[in-house]
Amino acid sequence: MQNKSIAELAADLRLRRYSSLELTRHYLERIERLDARLNSYITVDAEGALAAAERADEALRRDAAGPLTGIPIAHKDIFCTAGLRTTCASRMLENFTAPYDATVVERLAAAGAVVLGKTNMDEFAMGSSNETSHFGPVRNPWDAARVPGGSSGGSAAAVAARLCAAATGTDTGGSIRQPAAFCGITGIKPTYGRCSRWGMIAFASSLDQAGVMARSAADAACLLDEMAGFDRRDSTSAEVPVPDYVDSLDDDLHGLRIGLPKEYFGEGLDPGVARSVEAAIREYEQLGATIKDISLPNSPLSVPVYYVVAPAECSSNLARFDGVRYGHRCEHPASLEDLYTRSRAEGFGAEVRRRIMIGTYVLSAGYYDAYYLKAQKIRQLIAQDFRRAFEEVDVILGPTSPTTAFALGAKLDDPVAMYLNDIYTIATNLAGLPGMSIPIEPVAGLPVGLQLIGNYFQEARLLNVAHRFQHATHWHQAAPAGFE
Amino acid sequence: MQWETVIGLEIHTQLATRSKIFSATSTAFGAEPNTQASAIDLGLPGVLPVLNEEAVRLAVRFGAAIGAEIAPRSVFARKNYFYPDLPKGYQISQYELPVVGRGQVEILLEDGSVKTIGVTRAHLEEDAGKSLHEDFQGYTGIDLNRAGTPLLEIVSEPDLRSPQEAVAYAKKIHQIVRYIGISDGNMQEGSFRMDANVSVRPVGQKTFGTRAEIKNVNSFRFLEKAIEFEVERQIELIERGGQVVQETRLYDPTKDETRSMRTKEEANDYRYFPDPDLLPLEIDAAFIEAATADLPELPDAKRARFRADYGLSDYDANLLTASRELADYFEAVARICGEPKLAANWVSGELMAALNKSERDISDSPVSAAQLAGLLERIQDKTLSGKLAKQVFEAMFQGEGEVDAIIKARGLKQITDTGAIETMIDAIIAANPAQVEQYRAGKDKVFGFFVGQVMKASAGKANPAQVNELLKRKLQG
Numbered sequence: 001m002q003n004k005s006i007a008e009l010a011a012d013l014r015l016r017r018y019s020s021l022e023l024t025r026h027y028l029e030r031i032e033r034l035d036a037r038l039n040s041y042i043t044v045d046a047e048g049a050l051a052a053a054e055r056a057d058e059a060l061r062r063d064a065a066g067p068l069t070g071i072p073i074a075h076k077d078i079f080c081t082a083g084l085r086t087t088c089a090s091r092m093l094e095n096f097t098a099p100y101d102a103t104v105v106e107r108l109a110a111a112g113a114v115v116l117g118k119t120n121m122d123e124f125a126m127g128s129s130n131e132t133s134h135f136g137p138v139r140n141p142w143d144a145a146r147v148p149g150g151s152s153g154g155s156a157a158a159v160a161a162r163l164c165a166a167a168t169g170t171d172t173g174g175s176i177r178q179p180a181a182f183c184g185i186t187g188i189k190p191t192y193g194r195c196s197r198w199g200m201i202a203f204a205s206s207l208d209q210a211g212v213m214a215r216s217a218a219d220a221a222c223l224l225d226e227m228a229g230f231d232r233r234d235s236t237s238a239e240v241p242v243p244d245y246v247d248s249l250d251d252d253l254h255g256l257r258i259g260l261p262k263e264y265f266g267e268g269l270d271p272g273v274a275r276s277v278e279a280a281i282r283e284y285e286q287l288g289a290t291i292k293d294i295s296l297p298n299s300p301l302s303v304p305v306y307y308v309v310a311p312a313e314c315s316s317n318l319a320r321f322d323g324v325r326y327g328h329r330c331e332h333p334a335s336l337e338d339l340y341t342r343s344r345a346e347g348f349g350a351e352v353r354r355r356i357m358i359g360t361y362v363l364s365a366g367y368y369d370a371y372y373l374k375a376q377k378i379r380q381l382i383a384q385d386f387r388r389a390f391e392e393v394d395v396i397l398g399p400t401s402p403t404t405a406f407a408l409g410a411k412l413d414d415p416v417a418m419y420l421n422d423i424y425t426i427a428t429n430l431a432g433l434p435g436m437s438i439p440i441e442p443v444a445g446l447p448v449g450l451q452l453i454g455n456y457f458q459e460a461r462l463l464n465v466a467h468r469f470q471h472a473t474h475w476h477q478a479a480p481a482g483f484e
Numbered sequence: 485m486q487w488e489t490v491i492g493l494e495i496h497t498q499l500a501t502r503s504k505i506f507s508a509t510s511t512a513f514g515a516e517p518n519t520q521a522s523a524i525d526l527g528l529p530g531v532l533p534v535l536n537e538e539a540v541r542l543a544v545r546f547g548a549a550i551g552a553e554i555a556p557r558s559v560f561a562r563k564n565y566f567y568p569d570l571p572k573g574y575q576i577s578q579y580e581l582p583v584v585g586r587g588q589v590e591i592l593l594e595d596g597s598v599k600t601i602g603v604t605r606a607h608l609e610e611d612a613g614k615s616l617h618e619d620f621q622g623y624t625g626i627d628l629n630r631a632g633t634p635l636l637e638i639v640s641e642p643d644l645r646s647p648q649e650a651v652a653y654a655k656k657i658h659q660i661v662r663y664i665g666i667s668d669g670n671m672q673e674g675s676f677r678m679d680a681n682v683s684v685r686p687v688g689q690k691t692f693g694t695r696a697e698i699k700n701v702n703s704f705r706f707l708e709k710a711i712e713f714e715v716e717r718q719i720e721l722i723e724r725g726g727q728v729v730q731e732t733r734l735y736d737p738t739k740d741e742t743r744s745m746r747t748k749e750e751a752n753d754y755r756y757f758p759d760p761d762l763l764p765l766e767i768d769a770a771f772i773e774a775a776t777a778d779l780p781e782l783p784d785a786k787r788a789r790f791r792a793d794y795g796l797s798d799y800d801a802n803l804l805t806a807s808r809e810l811a812d813y814f815e816a817v818a819r820i821c822g823e824p825k826l827a828a829n830w831v832s833g834e835l836m837a838a839l840n841k842s843e844r845d846i847s848d849s850p851v852s853a854a855q856l857a858g859l860l861e862r863i864q865d866k867t868l869s870g871k872l873a874k875q876v877f878e879a880m881f882q883g884e885g886e887v888d889a890i891i892k893a894r895g896l897k898q899i900t901d902t903g904a905i906e907t908m909i910d911a912i913i914a915a916n917p918a919q920v921e922q923y924r925a926g927k928d929k930v931f932g933f934f935v936g937q938v939m940k941a942s943a944g945k946a947n948p949a950q951v952n953e954l955l956k957r958k959l960q961g
Contacts, residue, residue, distance in 0.1 A: 325571065364755060
């Protein structure tokens with residue numbers, strides 16, 4: 001069951017080959033048996049999942065099933081779930097339960113999805129290896145000594161290990177695409193504003209976007225169909241009509257113009273990863289696409305720009321965690337100052353504290369113009385590069401990450417090396433564009449991700465381009481040993 | 485040395501919206517602590533602000549009322565600082581691009597001249613909650629009902645030169661916001677709070693002196709006293725060889741002094757930056773048109789019209805246009821009775837005195853405009869003397885009924901029958917021969933004695949003019 005696509009599962013449920021309760025129990029049993037190796041879940045909600053599965057079966061009996069009725073999924077623990085704790089993988093929110101559902105959670109529930117639990121992540125989504133979680137690191141299902149990527153590492157590992165049919169993720173600088181690449185799954189970060197941010201705990205508000213982590217583009221399309229759309233509770237969500245992402249999956253790729261940015265194939269790219277990407281490019285040529293070399297001249301600046309903008313926003317977004325109303329509070333505060341400093345020092349991990357300090361610094365009087373304002377200007381230039389590129393090509397293609405999954409602990413003491421891991425993914429967030437990662441030919445037994453970047457609100461096109469590749473290849477079907 | 489005072493005011497006025505500026509929570513005053521605080525107002529994780537259009541509409545009305553430019557595009561920014569009654573750790577405000585640009589108001593000075601005061605800007609922001617330091621031994625109570633209440637912060641140019649000018653300006657802004665219905669201006673409930681930036685400089689000096697900011701003054705009287713104290717303090721300090729430090733001060737009304745809260749060095753660096761949760765606020769001509777189409781006549785225009793149309797004095801015109809309600813009341817009385825000056829005297833005299841005494845507002849006056857006009861009609865048709873009319877007015881104010889019913893019940897109808905008055909005069913002259921002698925010997929003052937006797941005999945009802953005339957004739961004999 002765990003290897004079936006969402007369309008197949010939905011069809012089986014409708015034909016009563018098995019019930020949602022059986023399917024849900026099957027996943028819960030797998031989590032119980034296998035997740036000790038991965039630590040991909042922070043909270044497993046067996047009781048809630050079984051109750052939802054029963055309701056799904058009831059709906060199926062009444063022929064009142066939605067598109068995802070009875071399909072077991074998982075949510076990244078950054079999405080608020082009413083009545084089920086939401087930790088953001090932080091000690092700060094270890095015991096926090098929101099009284100509301102995130103819009104994404106609400107919409108997937110309305111479509112009938114069953115929630116198995118909440119997946120592990122880097123604390124407050126700050127990290128590229130899932131090692132900053134208060135609940136311990138997640139291990140890569142392909143090699144337990146390696147990281148799954150981050151920040152949506154728990155969702156990526158759980159999907160790869162078949163511990164859920166699909167999962168939600170969020171992507172601020174690559175947090176869906178990079179772990180998808182490391183774990184050999186398909187991840188899509190939609191256009192900024194495509195999915196509502198309501199109820200999604202903010203890291204960097206102008207960059208954060210919810211998306212899907214799944215085993216195929218077709219599965220991702222099934223979830224995104226339900227998640228996308230305007231939400232009046234989020235002023236930055238887009239009032240742009242949502243097409244049916246499943247409908248256009250099979251569209252022909254003849255005449256598709258693919259751009260290869262030279263900046264994505266330079267120094268720092270692992271030769272094995274480069275060879276895999278080149279093989280994928282040839283596959284696209286076979287499928288009828290034309291390839292064009294392009295340039296995104298400002299993209300080398302994207303990492304420094306990102307590490308000004310994102311920490312600036314995070315320093316303000318995380319100010320609400322002050323120990324006053326909810327969240328971690330230090331014992332016996334001696335004064336207000338003591339309450340703030342100790343609650344926050346105890347509640348936040350080292351990486352979160354580092355980013356809060358960077359952000360506070362770049363927004364300070366006397367530094368604002370030199371850092372924040374300048375970064376915002378370069379951000380415009382980066383977006384402009386893409387606008388120019390999309391006048392000539394339909395999709396931009398390149399590696400998702402310069403390397404395959406690295407060893408646990410390898411970059412933990414070197415933040416800059418860690419930050420450079422997102423060198424190919426960050427520019428997309430700065431520009432607000434949609435991006436995907438799909439598995440291509442592995443290197444030394446480790447998954448490699450191919451990144452596809454589309455123009456604004458071209459998610460349907462991206463999913464179509466990804467699906468046609470997956471139709472012609474089998475990389476996305478590979479399962480890590482021990483999790484088949 | 486001669487010193488010049490320089491004052492600029494920042495006024496926070498609460499906008500009269502039903503719900504908060506970024507959430508749907510009610511803004512009603514006086515609810516149990518924390519019962520009007522939603523997930524958004526509490527700053528729970530993952531919540532997002534959505535701008536209340538009504539708050540924008542009210543800000544636009546203010547801009548139009550002071551002849552200011554409405555920014556086609558303005559930006560909300562975060563003002564970051566930690567305080568327990570600030571749930572998100574930042575206040576959403578406007579910083580570099582406010583919704584209302586430069587405008588101006590005119591104030592009337594004591595010498596009768598008019599001075600134009602520049603308004604630098606007005607911007608939208610959310611209020612913080614309240615910290616309650618009493619009632620909680622060793623703790624501070626936090627009430628977040630007020631958190632997220634919409635405020636319009638109105639910033640003046642440093643154009644004010646005396647505490648009196650500052651008060652006149654503050655009152656003018658207060659009058660405008662109430663006229664155009666964007667705020668109830670209730671100072672007890674904190675709907676209108678003032679910060680004063682005060683500095684002094686030697687007369688003739690071009691550059692400003694170092695200023696101190698007096699925070700959170702909530703009455704015009706305290707504003708005047710606080711600035712007076714502060715000006716004196718600064719002058720004394722400089723004359724003793726000291727220097728004014730830039731700082732925030734608080735006015736303590738019980739001690740009538742300002743005290744330092746924090747100096748510039750201790751001040752927060754607010755790390756303003758555009759709020760990424762909110763799109764820039766874009767306002768088009770159609771929105772401005774709709775928001776301002778029903779703007780009422782403003783105080784200055786009304787005052788000028790009252791002078792021109794009703795022949796009122798500057799003083800009366802000013803007084804009667806203090807609020808829209810009062811002006812409307814006066815106009816209704818004047819229209820019904822047809823005597824604007826009489827109406828003005830009664831509204832600004834008896835009515836205002838009675839309202840002040842009973843601590844009531846014009847809007848809940850026990851005597852309606854129609855009732856007052858009815859009373860004035862009885863003066864005009866000579867049914868009542870001025871003195872009797874005051875008695876009737878008092879009875880009406882106590883809720884004893886309509887004019888004619890009170891006149892009847894109390895038998896207050898004026899005696900205008902010449903024969904009846906003559907009979908009374910004859911009897912009094914007969915009874916007081918000595919006084920008659922004195923009068924006839926040239927002691928005019930005795931005349932008052934006779935008037936008093938006649939009024940007494942008539943229980944105050946004899947028409948005074950007739951009494952005077954008849955008495956004179958008879959006494960001259």
